[in-house]
Amino acid sequence: MESLAADNVWSDAILDIQGGLESEPRGMKTREKINHTTMCDMRYPIVTNKKRSLGYKFMIQEAIWILRGDNRLSAIKPYSKMIEKFSDDKYFFRGAYGPKIIDQLQYVCHALKEDKNTRQAVINIWRESPYATNDIPCTISFQFLIREDKLHIIANMRSNDLWLGWPYDNFNFSMLGAYVALLLKDIYNIEVGLGVTTINAGSRHLYERNFESADTCTQSNVLSVYEDYVNYKPLNLKDYTSAENFLEHLEFVSLDKGGIEEMKVKALDRQYGKGFAHEFFNETE
Numbered sequence: 001m002e003s004l005a006a007d008n009v010w011s012d013a014i015l016d017i018q019g020g021l022e023s024e025p026r027g028m029k030t031r032e033k034i035n036h037t038t039m040c041d042m043r044y045p046i047v048t049n050k051k052r053s054l055g056y057k058f059m060i061q062e063a064i065w066i067l068r069g070d071n072r073l074s075a076i077k078p079y080s081k082m083i084e085k086f087s088d089d090k091y092f093f094r095g096a097y098g099p100k101i102i103d104q105l106q107y108v109c110h111a112l113k114e115d116k117n118t119r120q121a122v123i124n125i126w127r128e129s130p131y132a133t134n135d136i137p138c139t140i141s142f143q144f145l146i147r148e149d150k151l152h153i154i155a156n157m158r159s160n161d162l163w164l165g166w167p168y169d170n171f172n173f174s175m176l177g178a179y180v181a182l183l184l185k186d187i188y189n190i191e192v193g194l195g196v197t198t199i200n201a202g203s204r205h206l207y208e209r210n211f212e213s214a215d216t217c218t219q220s221n222v223l224s225v226y227e228d229y230v231n232y233k234p235l236n237l238k239d240y241t242s243a244e245n246f247l248e249h250l251e252f253v254s255l256d257k258g259g260i261e262e263m264k265v266k267a268l269d270r271q272y273g274k275g276f277a278h279e280f281f282n283e284t285e
Contacts, residue, residue, distance in 0.1 A: 004196065005044035006170055007229055010162075013038050014214045017162055017206050029208040036160075036204035038170070042153070042194040045174035046277065047167035048230035051217045055079065056280040059168055060254040063175040067247060069102030086134050095135040100125050101142075101176065108144055108180060113188045116146050126158075138165065142173070144180055150195035151184075153177035160201035163210040173197050175250070178235060182243035194237060232279045239275050253277050 002008070013036070020033040047054060058079040065076045071094075073087045087093050104123040111121040121144040125137050143154040155173045160166055174197045184190040206214055240246040253275070 002041050002044050004039060004041035006040050006047045006167070007044075007049055009038050009040045010047050010166060010170075011049070011218050013162055013166070013204070014206070014218050017204060018211075018214070018218075020205070023203075023205065030205040031208075031211070032203055032205035034203055036201050038166070038199050038204075040170055040174070040197045040199075042174045042177050042197050043234040043236070045171045045197065045235065046230075046232060046280070047170070048232065049217050050228050050230075051213070052163075052167065054167055056277075057254050059171050060250050060277065062168060063172045064247060064250050064254075066096075066098040066101065066172055067175065067179050069098040071096035071099050088133055088135055093135050094133065095127070095130075095137040097125055097137065097139060097172075105180070105183065109183050109187055112144060112146060112180075112184060113190060116190075119143075119145065121145070139169075142176065144177070145195075146192055147195070149191075150193040151177055151181045152195035152198065153180070154198045154200065157199060157201045158203070160199065160204045162204055162206050163214055164207075166199070166204075169199060170197060173199065174235070178237065179243050179246060181237055182240060182246050185237075186242050194235060230279055233274075233276055235276045249275055250277070253281055 016036070017031055017033055020031045023030050023032040046056075046059075058076075061079045062076060070076070071092050073084060073091055073093065077084055084090060101123055108121045108123060111118050123142040123144075124140075125142070126140045127137070130136055138157050138159050140156045140158055143156075145152045145154065153173055153176060155169070157169070160169065177197060178194060181192050181194060184192060240249065254277075
């Protein structure tokens with residue numbers, strides 16, 4: 001297993017945070033480290049540890065929702081039972097990343113085209129002086145750097161729940177990095193490989209309610225019980241003809257195919273079905 005694969009990075013981070021300081025924001029006990037960083041190979045962005053029950057359909061659909069620039073509750077609600085409580089009006093998410101990202105993608109790609117070594121390819125997510133809301137974004141910004149012909153993405157977060165949030169955040173941010181890499185090829189014929197997804201968190205923490213479960217996951221990693229993991233095909237940009245083709249692949253892989261004509265499913269499966277992340281959706285293939 002790659003040393004910077006998500007499973008290893010997440011497990012190491014849990015061990016690190018377990019040794020952190022106690023903190024009780026909003027009266028809830030946590031273990032926390034401030035200014036904490038994780039670095040993950042963008043080709044291996046999925047936490048597969050079977051002792052952490054993750055919603056892979058939601059994981060991929062959230063990435064698509066973000067990359068499509070969507071902020072509608074109706075578009076993401078079918079994949080998460082708890083997400084509605086974070087929408088103030090039950091129709092939209094004012095703090096959704098997607099619209100902010102889409103508005104700034106052209107600038108980012110142009111900045112990287114003008115100077116491959118630029119440090120100015122930044123997307124801002126944070127709203128200045130946010131009003132009282134259930135929908136405060138955890139992410140402040142994204143920075144994109146090309147070094148040694150690989151695109152790296154650096155996410156800066158004010159807060160990151162290592163148990164509940166990190167597996168989804170790391171996947172989403174890696175998909176954003178891959179999408180930008182493909183856009184560079186689409187728009188400017190600039191080819192780059194996939195680098196590292198770095199997530200800097202002002203506060204990275206574990207809530208007390210997750211201490212025991214998190215400890216179980218690190219034990220499985222330390223004991224090298226590889227049956228606890230899913231071996232999956234790494235993300236490879238050469239599998240996609242365009243950024244849109246990449247999104248189509250993600251959409252197909254996580255699609256409920258029950259209502260689609262069998263012949264069409266077989267045709268789509270030949271095009272998209274054996275690529276990145278298909279191992280997590282065997283029940284629909």
